[in-house]
Amino acid sequence: LMGFENNKSSTSESTNRLVDYDVYLDVIDSIKEKDEQIKSLLEVQKQTQNLLDQQQRLALQDKNLLEEYKIENDSLKALKMPSQETETKQLDNQPKDELKALKEQLETLQEQKNARKWWNLWRK
Template sequence: MSENLKTIKELADELGVSKQTIRNKIDKDFREKFVQTIKIKGNNTLVINNAGYSLLKKTLQNDTAQTAKTLQNDTAQTAKTLQNDTAQTAKTLQNDTAQTAKTLQNDTAQTKLICFLEEQLDKKEQQLSVKDKQLENKDTQISQMQNLLDQQQRLALQDKKLLEEYKAENDSLKALKMPSQETEFKHLDNQYKNEVNALKEHLETLQEQIKDQKRIEEQEKPRKWWELWRK
């Protein structure tokens, strides 16, 4: 396929998304401006020009950044809620255990005391099991955010490749001694460098936030209530 025209499959492969994602972005206005129909091996095939490719790539980058930001906020809120719930459960458990022990101090039936405490242990284990499942869901959300970051990194690499292509074309124009176009490509070169650097910085920031979040969760993850009761 021509470098100026790309099929939906070619765009999907280059941008690291599905063909359906590309089709969802092609509305009536986009089709009129950037889409053509040509014959490929006897079949009518939709192709998109360079301007359409640039617009699609920018739209997908914005969608990815917004999704990652939303997911990060949701994950942080979920983690905070779970931490509060876990702390409250542990505190309630300590109070309940202390009250139970005090109530049964005068009970001479040691066997009855043991059975009662075992029932309490089972109930609290079930509560902790629910909390563990909630933490697993949060880990899944973090994994999804990491996938989004990986996709953003692939887009950044594609920008780097495009920048290298512009450099090569710029060098060719220098050889032809075309100063006006050389100035234009130099401007584009600087622009794409800035965009690539900004994407790299944003990606590194997100990765650091994920690492910090995991460290905080590991440090603040409460011990099981029965370990606290033994103390």
Template structure:
């Protein structure tokens, strides 16, 4: 009877160890994937940066100003009339 209990406990211990090993492998795999995704995001952000700077360099006549401001002449000096 005791031998059967010992055998059963050893099997349970082996299963538990296998599950722990599997959990650790999956956690390591997840960590690697997260690092890859972070790297890809960083690369994509680096690609986006120049396009954003180009948009900022576009002249004001490109339609970014409201129609009211485009119609008014800009005053470059302030003085009495």
């Protein structure tokens, strides 16, 4: 009986060892698959980080360009404003100058007319 039990237990042990070895191989394959998935995820993470870095650099570049544009725009406004004011004053003064010149011409004509009247009176 004892030998039979030994044979039975040794057969059971070898079967268990075969099952354990198959489980071991399955676990190894599963680990290899997980390693590949981890590598893929790390690559995706690296690419995502590169894209984020690039986006941040572009955002900073855009911000700097906007600041430069704002400074340039403010400078142009500062340069244009006095000339616009000057042009406006010149335009405002232009009708006044023309009116003044017309008044002077009218006064000159009236003086000449009056001078003729007096001259004509002397002649008669």
